[in-house]
Amino acid sequence: MADLTTEPEVQLRMFSQPRFLAAVRALVGTMAQRLGFNEMQCGQISLAVDEALCNVITHGYDRKPDGQLWISIWALPGTPTGLKIVIEDLANQVDPAAIQPRDLDDIRPGGLGVHIIREVMDEVTWERRSPEGMRLTMIKRV
Amino acid sequence: MDGLGVMDVMDVEGTASQHMSKAEELEIHTEDIPDGIIVRPTGEIDLSCAALLRQRLGKIQESQPSRLVIDLSAVPYMDSSGVATLVEAMQIARRTGSKLVLCALQQKVRSIFEIARLDMVFSIVGSVEEASAL
Numbered sequence: 586m587a588d589l590t591t592e593p594e595v596q597l598r599m600f601s602q603p604r605f606l607a608a609v610r611a612l613v614g615t616m617a618q619r620l621g622f623n624e625m626q627c628g629q630i631s632l633a634v635d636e637a638l639c640n641v642i643t644h645g646y647d648r649k650p651d652g653q654l655w656i657s658i659w660a661l662p663g664t665p666t667g668l669k670i671v672i673e674d675l676a677n678q679v680d681p682a683a684i685q686p687r688d689l690d691d692i693r694p695g696g697l698g699v700h701i702i703r704e705v706m707d708e709v710t711w712e713r714r715s716p717e718g719m720r721l722t723m724i725k726r727v
Numbered sequence: 728m729d730g731l732g733v734m735d736v737m738d739v740e741g742t743a744s745q746h747m748s749k750a751e752e753l754e755i756h757t758e759d760i761p762d763g764i765i766v767r768p769t770g771e772i773d774l775s776c777a778a779l780l781r782q783r784l785g786k787i788q789e790s791q792p793s794r795l796v797i798d799l800s801a802v803p804y805m806d807s808s809g810v811a812t813l814v815e816a817m818q819i820a821r822r823t824g825s826k827l828v829l830c831a832l833q834q835k836v837r838s839i840f841e842i843a844r845l846d847m848v849f850s851i852v853g854s855v856e857e858a859s860a861l
Binding site: 603604606607610625628629631632635636639642643689692693694695697698700701704705 | 752771773774775804806807808810811812814815818834835838839842843844845848
């Protein structure tokens with residue numbers, strides 16, 4: 586696991602506005618490509634990050650456009666390499682244990698984001714930040 | 728820019744009509760076919776524009792077409808907000824007895840249907856021609 590005390594290779598801040606999602610996806614996808622992920626994996630990693638940001642925008646900030654999100658990306662050392670992506674916010678806190686994928690047999694619109702994130706990434710952890718907001722840590726190895 | 732408004736309308740008497748809307752980076756074209764309508768979104772479908780697609784599909788489904796073909800050949804990316812929109816359209820189609828078919832999914836888009844295990848729930852075919860014959 587990357588040492589969180591080291592500076593991330595890439596870090597950016599965005600406001601909770603869906604129109605900026607495409608730019609973040611492009612950044613994440615490009616970085617994944619440079620680290621050796623194949624095209625399909627790059628797309629899926631971008632998708633997982635998109636879903637995580639959408640969850641914060643929709644549920645954490647209740648679609649208010651002035652919420653802040655920070656995306657930090659580390660390249661994992663060693664072989665195989667990979668990505669560690671941390672998304673932090675100042676949004677409503679929730680019990681991490683309550684963040685669960687829904688039953689996929691229940692065919693209905695919505696609620697797929699957590700399932701997608703867990704399916705795509707190798708390791709996923711939600712935790713409360715102190716004193717406010719949430720932190721999502723995702724790891725994907727090549 | 729006139730956002731959600733119809734930007735261009737072209738009607739050909741007795742054959743087909745095409746309509747186009749544009750908001751953000753998503754364009755939505757429609758084409759009448761003998762037993763229904765083809766919807767052709769163009770662009771990435773994410774949280775910023777899924778509502779536009781939802782609005783257009785909802786309007787189209789008010790007329791209860793026998794067949795609703797959604798051609799996704801020009802959609803390089805879709806997130807779960809786009810998928811949710813299509814699930815809702817599918818549920819409306821089932822209620823109204825309409826046939827909803829997705830066609831020409833790019834591999835990255837198909838991937839999200841597979842991850843969500845919806846690839847066996849939707850009717851998904853390779854081309855508009857197949858969708859029209861289904």
